[in-house]
Amino acid sequence: MLSINTVSSTRTALVLLAGRAETRHVFASKTAAGVGPSPGGNVTPLVGDALLQIADLTARLGADSASVRPQAQLEGVNFEDKVMSWLSRIYEDDEGFQQAVANGTLNVQRAVDVEALGFRSYIVDVQKNGNHLGSAGAVTVNKQYLSDLRASGGNHIVGTAEGQDYYVTW
Secondary structure (H helix, E strand, C coil), X not given: CCCCCCCCCHHHHHHHHHHCCCCHHHCCCCCXXXXXXXXXXXXXXXXHHHHHHHHHHHHHCCCCEEEECCCCCCCHHHHHHHHHHHHHXXXXXXXXXXXXXXXXXXXXXEHHHCHHXXXXXXXXXXXXXXXEEEEEEEEEXXXXXXXXXXXXXXXXXXXXXXXXXXXXXC
């Protein structure tokens, strides 16, 4: 059984796959069922191509369909609670983070609300005969904008917590 798990860097995975003689031919322009070059019109061409290539490679290994998994969006306090629960575990030993929580200077936002950031996560599920074979993940982000934010000082965290894309500052 084929299993493709979430990858930390889709680009790295694709470069490794493209370099292998047995998979080089996969990188032709094809469309897998349910995945187009720009799912929902909301991804960059690079990520759209990456999603297609992951889906196409998986299809060549036996899958018959692939689809971008919809993200359930939590509202208001539920969103902030989910993100804070996630980050509190990760940053439990970070004094700056804990001080920002304690003094109320931590700001939690949906990543989509910071348009210039361009952050969005995607998960592509692949199936064969109606059975789930595995998933692959990808993200988009405006690296220059993020670099400029970091250079301006302060703390900035961007990521995904259980399907919730967030941007946190303090």
